[in-house]
Amino acid sequence: MRVRIRMMFLLPIIFASLVEANDENVSKGRDLFIRNCIACHAFTCNRDGEEANSPKLEGLFGRKAGGVEDFDGYSAALRNSGIVWDEETLDTYLKDPSQLSFDSAMSNEKMDDAEQRKQMIAYLKTEDPTVNLFCSE
Numbered sequence: 607m608r609v610r611i612r613m614m615f616l617l618p619i620i621f622a623s624l625v626e627a628n629d630e631n632v633s634k635g636r637d638l639f640i641r642n643c644i645a646c647h648a649f650t651c652n653r654d655g656e657e658a659n660s661p662k663l664e665g666l667f668g669r670k671a672g673g674v675e676d677f678d679g680y681s682a683a684l685r686n687s688g689i690v691w692d693e694e695t696l697d698t699y700l701k702d703p704s705q706l707s708f709d710s711a712m713s714n715e716k717m718d719d720a721e722q723r724k725q726m727i728a729y730l731k732t733e734d735p736t737v738n739l740f741c742s743e
Contacts, residue, residue: 635729638722639737642715649733651741652677664733666691671706696730697723 639647646653646660652674653660661677672685689695689706698705700723703712717723 631725631728632732634722635725635727636732636734636737638726639729642717644737648738648741649735650738652679663730666696666730666733668692671695693727696727700726 647663649664650662652662659679661674661679669691671687671689671691672680674680687706691699695706697720699712700717701720702716704714717726
């Protein structure tokens with residue numbers, strides 16, 4: 607009985623700390639995205655132009671790599687890779703895109719810090735539309 611009573615008081619504290627940790631990851635991930643990714647990526651539009659030619663990130667999780675229908679900048683190898691984006695594949699990709707990608711513009715971009723990759727992934731899950739600064743839609 608005492609254990610149940612203690613758990614009734616401890617569980618909300620544990621859950622609250624997990625939410626705060628995730629909120630912090632999302633916030634830091636957003637900062638990382640703005641510093642490192644926003645020049646090429648947005649959530650709801652494909653970024654095109656001389657310097658930026660990147661697919662939208664909306665619906666990223668569970669999507670097949672090379673699977674944005676209205677973006678034609680993928681290499682055939684990436685489109686046919688069979689990669690499906692989830693936390694694990696995205697973590698591997700962010701760590702070293704050349705491990706999973708084929709002729710990608712991101713092949714030379716690496717995120718060595720595991721904590722930063724975790725933060726970026728937490729942020730990408732939010733599909734935050736406020737970063738669509740360069741979308742004309």
